[in-house]
Structure formats: C-alpha cells, structure tokens
Amino acid sequence: MSEQEPLNLNSASIEAGEPPRTENIQADVVNFSNATAGTIQAELVRMRQSGAETINAQEVEIRQGGAGGIKAENVQIVQGGSGAVKSVHVDLTQGGIGLANADQIHVVEGGVGIIYSNVATLQDSQVGLVVARTVQAEKLRTGVLLASHVEGDVETILDTPRAMLAGLTAGAALGLVLWIGRLIGGRRS
Numbered sequence: 001m002s003e004q005e006p007l008n009l010n011s012a013s014i015e016a017g018e019p020p021r022t023e024n025i026q027a028d029v030v031n032f033s034n035a036t037a038g039t040i041q042a043e044l045v046r047m048r049q050s051g052a053e054t055i056n057a058q059e060v061e062i063r064q065g066g067a068g069g070i071k072a073e074n075v076q077i078v079q080g081g082s083g084a085v086k087s088v089h090v091d092l093t094q095g096g097i098g099l100a101n102a103d104q105i106h107v108v109e110g111g112v113g114i115i116y117s118n119v120a121t122l123q124d125s126q127v128g129l130v131v132a133r134t135v136q137a138e139k140l141r142t143g144v145l146l147a148s149h150v151e152g153d154v155e156t157i158l159d160t161p162r163a164m165l166a167g168l169t170a171g172a173a174l175g176l177v178l179w180i181g182r183l184i185g186g187r188r189s
Contacts (some may be wrong), residue, residue, distance in 0.1 A: 030057075032065075045072075047080075075102075120147075 007166055011013040024037040030042045033052040045057045050065040058081045060072045061079040075087045081096040090102040093109045101116045107125045122140045129144045137152035 002149055018125075025037055025040045025042070027042045028044070030040055030045045032040075032045070032047040032052070035135055036050060037052040039054045039056075040052050041056045043058045044061075045052075045059070046061045047064045047065040047067075049074045054069045055067050055072065057070075057072045059074045060067075060070055061077070062075075062077045062082070064079045066081045068083045070082050070085045070087065072085075072087050074089045076091045077084075077095045077097070077187050078093045079095055080097070083101040084107070085097050085102065087102045088098055088104070089102075090097075090105040092100075092105070092107045092112070094109045096111045098113045099116075100112050100114070103117065104119045104121075105112075105115055105117045106121045107115075107123065107127075108167050111123045111125065112127045114129045115132065117132045119134045120130060121136045121138070122130075123138045125140055127140065127142045129146075130140075130144045132151045133147065135145065135151070135154070137146045137150070137154045140154045140156075144162060145154060157173065158174055178181045
C-alpha cells in the first residue's frame with residue numbers, strides 16, 4: 001500500500017460513498033460521517049458514525065463513533081468511545097474511554113478505565129481507577145478511588161485510606177519474603 005499524501009483543506013466533509021478510508025487529513029474544520037480516517041489534524045472535528053486512529057484538534061465532537069487516541073482542548077463524546085483522551089475538558093455521555101487525562105471530566109452513564117483529573121464529575125458511571133483532586137459523584141462505581149475531596153454517592157472497592165493500607169501491607173509482605181529468602185540463602189554458603 002502506498003503512502004497517501006495528507007488531505008490539506010480549509011474544510012473537509014467526508015461521507016459514506018466516498019473513498020472508504022482517508023489516511024491523513026489536515027484542515028481547519030473536518031466533518032466526518034460514516035467514514036474512517038488514519039490521522040486527523042484540525043481546529044474542529046465533528047464525527048458521526050465514524051472512526052479515526054488519532055485526532056489532534058482544538059475541539060472534537062464524536063457521536064456514535066470512536067477514535068484510538070484524541071488530543072484536544074475540548075472533547076465531547078456521545079454514544080462513542082476512545083482508547084485514550086488527553087484534554088483540558090472532556091464530556092462523555094453513554095460511551096467509554098480507556099484512559100482519560102483531563103483537567104475536568106464529566107461522565108454521564110459511561111465507563112472509563114482510568115481517570116486522571118483535577119475535577120471529575122461522574123453520574124451513573126463505572127470507572128476502574130479514579131485519581132483526582134475533587135470527585136463529585138452520583139451513583140459512581142469504582143475499583144480504586146484516590147482523591148483529596150469526594151462528594152456524593154460512591155461505591156468503591158478501594159478508597160484512598162484502604163489503598164494506602166493495601167500498599168503498606170503489600171510492601172511489608174514483600175519485605176518479609178525477601179528477608180526470609182536472604183536468611184535461607186545465607187545459610188547455604
């Protein structure tokens with residue numbers, strides 16, 4: 001497969017029926033519908049029922065679509081998902097993100113693997129690991145919660161004090177095993 005030149009435009013609108021996949025798109029505004037792309041670089045990206053490998057933009061709106069990785073100032077995902085998002089502000093509704101790194105994240109009826117954020121507002125959502133300064137939650141289920149300030153209804157397996165206790169216990173157990181190993185190994189000499 002030959003390397004495709006980037007599509008450089010002021011505005012790009014790509015819909016079904018056009019080439020099935022565009023590798024690289026560079027434009028001020030990209031509107032995507034029922035199509036796929038490799039890399040998109042733009043000021044504004046709007047995707048509907050579409051996918052992209054990576055997106056670098058100021059603003060990204062995804063509806064019923066997804067992207068492997070997103071780096072943007074503002075990200076809004078509705079009924080879609082992304083493997084990783086790095087942004088200042090993320091809004092996720094009825095979708096999923098693998099790893100979200102944002103100053104502020106707002107999730108409604110969604111799922112996230114890992115959240116690293118200053119402020120996380122979560123409603124009817126599930127998250128594997130939350131690391132945030134402030135968590136505001138309404139019906140949040142999480143595996144591990146590490147936060148300075150928590151408000152709302154949170155169901156967690158491991159919160160900050162329990163995580164510290166688990167870390168200390170694991171460290172002590174590992175130290176004991178290594179110490180016993182040295183004792184046994186020292187007697188053989």
